[in-house]
Amino acid sequence: MTGPRYTPLVDGLPATVPFVGPEVQERAQGHPFRARIGANENVFGPSPKAIEAMRTADADIWMYADPTNFDLRNALATHNNIPTENIVVGEGIDGLLGYLVRMIVGARDGVVTSHGAYPTFNFHVAGFGGVLHTVPYNGDHEDPDALCAKAHKVDAKLVYISNPDNPMGTWHEGPVIAAMLDKLPEGCLLVLDEAYIEFAKPSAVAQIDVDDPRVIRMRTFSKAYGMAGARCGYAIGAAELITAFNKIRNHFGMNRSAQYAALAALHDQDWLDATVAKVHVARTKINEIAKANGLITLPSATNFVAMECGGDGDFARKVLTTLIADGIFVRMPFVAPQDRCIRVGCGTDADIDAFGQALPRALAKARG
Amino acid sequence: MTGPRYTPLVDGLPATVPFVGPEVQERAQGHPFRARIGANENVFGPSPKAIEAMRTADADIWMYADPTNFDLRNALATHNNIPTENIVVGEGIDGLLGYLVRMIVGARDGVVTSHGAYPTFNFHVAGFGGVLHTVPYNGDHEDPDALCAKAHKVDAKLVYISNPDNPMGTWHEGPVIAAMLDKLPEGCLLVLDEAYIEFAKPSAVAQIDVDDPRVIRMRTFSKAYGMAGARCGYAIGAAELITAFNKIRNHFGMNRSAQYAALAALHDQDWLDATVAKVHVARTKINEIAKANGLITLPSATNFVAMECGGDGDFARKVLTTLIADGIFVRMPFVAPQDRCIRVGCGTDADIDAFGQALPRALAKARG
Numbered sequence: 001m002t003g004p005r006y007t008p009l010v011d012g013l014p015a016t017v018p019f020v021g022p023e024v025q026e027r028a029q030g031h032p033f034r035a036r037i038g039a040n041e042n043v044f045g046p047s048p049k050a051i052e053a054m055r056t057a058d059a060d061i062w063m064y065a066d067p068t069n070f071d072l073r074n075a076l077a078t079h080n081n082i083p084t085e086n087i088v089v090g091e092g093i094d095g096l097l098g099y100l101v102r103m104i105v106g107a108r109d110g111v112v113t114s115h116g117a118y119p120t121f122n123f124h125v126a127g128f129g130g131v132l133h134t135v136p137y138n139g140d141h142e143d144p145d146a147l148c149a150k151a152h153k154v155d156a157k158l159v160y161i162s163n164p165d166n167p168m169g170t171w172h173e174g175p176v177i178a179a180m181l182d183k184l185p186e187g188c189l190l191v192l193d194e195a196y197i198e199f200a201k202p203s204a205v206a207q208i209d210v211d212d213p214r215v216i217r218m219r220t221f222s223k224a225y226g227m228a229g230a231r232c233g234y235a236i237g238a239a240e241l242i243t244a245f246n247k248i249r250n251h252f253g254m255n256r257s258a259q260y261a262a263l264a265a266l267h268d269q270d271w272l273d274a275t276v277a278k279v280h281v282a283r284t285k286i287n288e289i290a291k292a293n294g295l296i297t298l299p300s301a302t303n304f305v306a307m308e309c310g311g312d313g314d315f316a317r318k319v320l321t322t323l324i325a326d327g328i329f330v331r332m333p334f335v336a337p338q339d340r341c342i343r344v345g346c347g348t349d350a351d352i353d354a355f356g357q358a359l360p361r362a363l364a365k366a367r368g
Numbered sequence: 369m370t371g372p373r374y375t376p377l378v379d380g381l382p383a384t385v386p387f388v389g390p391e392v393q394e395r396a397q398g399h400p401f402r403a404r405i406g407a408n409e410n411v412f413g414p415s416p417k418a419i420e421a422m423r424t425a426d427a428d429i430w431m432y433a434d435p436t437n438f439d440l441r442n443a444l445a446t447h448n449n450i451p452t453e454n455i456v457v458g459e460g461i462d463g464l465l466g467y468l469v470r471m472i473v474g475a476r477d478g479v480v481t482s483h484g485a486y487p488t489f490n491f492h493v494a495g496f497g498g499v500l501h502t503v504p505y506n507g508d509h510e511d512p513d514a515l516c517a518k519a520h521k522v523d524a525k526l527v528y529i530s531n532p533d534n535p536m537g538t539w540h541e542g543p544v545i546a547a548m549l550d551k552l553p554e555g556c557l558l559v560l561d562e563a564y565i566e567f568a569k570p571s572a573v574a575q576i577d578v579d580d581p582r583v584i585r586m587r588t589f590s591k592a593y594g595m596a597g598a599r600c601g602y603a604i605g606a607a608e609l610i611t612a613f614n615k616i617r618n619h620f621g622m623n624r625s626a627q628y629a630a631l632a633a634l635h636d637q638d639w640l641d642a643t644v645a646k647v648h649v650a651r652t653k654i655n656e657i658a659k660a661n662g663l664i665t666l667p668s669a670t671n672f673v674a675m676e677c678g679g680d681g682d683f684a685r686k687v688l689t690t691l692i693a694d695g696i697f698v699r700m701p702f703v704a705p706q707d708r709c710i711r712v713g714c715g716t717d718a719d720i721d722a723f724g725q726a727l728p729r730a731l732a733k734a735r736g
Binding site: 002003004005006009014016017021023027039041042043044045046051054055058059060061063064066067068092094098102103104105106109120127158187189212214222227228230231238240241244246247250251252253254255256258 | 369370371372373374375376377378381382383384385386387389391392395404407409410411412413414419422423425426427428429430431432433434435436438459460462463466470471472473474477488495525526554555556557580581582590594595596597598599606608609611612614615616618619620621622623624625626629
């Protein structure tokens with residue numbers, strides 16, 4: 001009896017995980033985290049109207065969701081002032097990135113990203129046989145010119161950039177992003193991950209013609225809208241590209257209650273504004289904690305703050321390990337020199353207080 | 369400005385949809401269906417405990433779901449009396465089929481299924497460049513011997529069978545399915561879709577060693593558990609195969625509330641038993657309606673009934689069209705001779721009454 005014959009590509013892949021979930025750590029430790037501020041989740045949660053919509057829809061969970069996402073796409077079109085045909089809804093940005101990479105990246109195709117940028121995108125590229133080329137961050141910012149130059153060099157089919165950036169929280173002004181399009185090689189698609197865009201100033205939003213075939217923008221209800229567990233994201237792009245998703249996407253892949261919740265969340269922009277204000281306050285508190293400990297933070301346009309620990313990556317990893325053991329779930333950048341920082345999420349007052357108490361202990365332990 | 373360069377495979381795919389959702393038809397008609405009994409959804413819904421679990425979890429939707437599905441996999445292991453390492457949880461059977469096909473089917477690889485069987489499986493096979501070979505149904509049953517013979521002929525990497533069958537509702541006894549394993553060529557994996565297995569008699573459940581590397585079984589919370597809109601399914605297979613899903617699956621793809629709901633649903637087997645009893649009653653009612661109209665139904669081990677309309681496929685399509693226009697959402701098999709039937713779901717009493725009233729009108733119109 002022999003097992004199945006995997007494709008050569010899949011046979012050669014490692015069984016990796018882009019991120020280890022906090023639940024895994026909690027089980028290993030035998031106790032839950034006191035503060036869950038490591039996955040860029042939005043502790044302030046979605047609009048109560050979204051929760052109410054979800055709970056109402058739960059009673060009808062026996063029905064599949066509308067596979068065309070008709071109502072949600074129309075609402076997103078109105079909200080973004082673009083045609084519906086330029087929007088595809090999917091199972092979070094992770095799901096949409098998977099579909100996109102599958103559509104474009106085949107064996108040995110070149111893809112460019114920043115060294116240390118979003119691992120799940122890299123996971124998809126490897127998973128479809130693409131070759132990942134990276135350029136370093138420049139002063140803790142992703143480097144548009146270097147990304148474009150590398151794209152020319154390797155004839156990239158995709159270039160990934162997130163604006164604002166994860167894991168550093170930094171951002172480029174919209175015109176800098178928009179200018180990338182003319183610097184890319186022909187036939188190269190810019191994957192503009194705007195997961196955190198609602199936290200940024202309006203000037204950080206790139207103004208790009210919705211039918212420009214050189215870019216696809218990814219948005220989500222996971223971050224500012226506070227619905228990471230719902231799995232609902234969307235992409236904006238040229239109609240032809242958007243339609244192509246229908247060739248391969250899991251048409252019945254959306255959770256029905258999540259569809260309704262996203263619709264309700266979109267219609268409560270007051271809640272979104274209040275969330276952004278709360279995040280701003282939380283960032284300020286995190287900055288104050290850093291200052292009180294003699295540490296420096298990076299400016300952030302997201303719901304997290306990259307905090308320098310005052311040493312190199314090994315030092316920051318020690319700080320992180322102690323924080324984790326102390327019940328504070330945080331993460332940190334994977335590569336140097338960004339890994340001199342830990343990434344602290346904008347939690348509740350209680351979360352941040354717990355972090356503020358744990359940090360000096362962790363620093364002391366790492367130092368001594 | 370040129371657009372992205374799709375892979376040759378995706379470039380050549382049509383933008384198809386395996387199924388058109390009832391919402392699309394409702395919008396086209398300008399009114400909702402009176403009876404939604406066409407998508408094999410379970411109108412009796414999930415356990416109230418599952419709905420309660422979902423509503424409770426909704427408040428925490430700001431958190432990603434546990435990417436390892438730890439609690440749910442353990443509960444499924446206990447429920448099925450197998451090790452946890454033999455279970456993978458995913459975004460419905462549709463999602464899991466997509467992952468499975470991706471792992472095994474490459475360009476021009478052979479895959480075998482029955483002509484007229486599950487279109488979404490075929491969608492995935494085409495989507496990864498496989499070549500689909502089909503064998504006809506035999507007396508409205510899928511034909512295990514013909515499937516195995518064809519698998520030898522084309523050196524298939526996958527063979528698909530659903531037991532009980534969709535769209536006909538027929539089934540094979542467990543030993544017939546189990547016997548297929550010894551008839552398959554080496555290195556061929558049997559994809560045993562058991563979406564409807566909870567509706568079948570215990571004798572229809574194949575007894576197969578959980579570590580047998582020649583088969584993967586697909587189960588779901590969409591049908592008997594009444595949670596189609598939640599998108600939660602699972603697969604049982606050899607540990608090596610199950611682990612391989614981690615190479616490519618969307619680790620953070622599960623809806624968090626759906627995880628909790630599935631757990632609660634699994635723990636309410638009384639509700640499941642009651643649902644199966646209700647479905648049995650509904651099947652009887654549908655059979656009586658057929659009889660009253662001089663029509664024949666096929667025996668069913670599912671929550672739907674294939675009903676012969678008394679003519680050929682064109683006749684049945686006319687009946688279906690009139691039913692749809694009359695507010696009754698039903699579907700029918702795609703290919704002859706199975707398309708002499710329409711597929712009627714086990715609805716509520718009101719659903720079935722509405723169908724019972726509409727059917728004679730639809731038959732009269734089709735005849736005249």
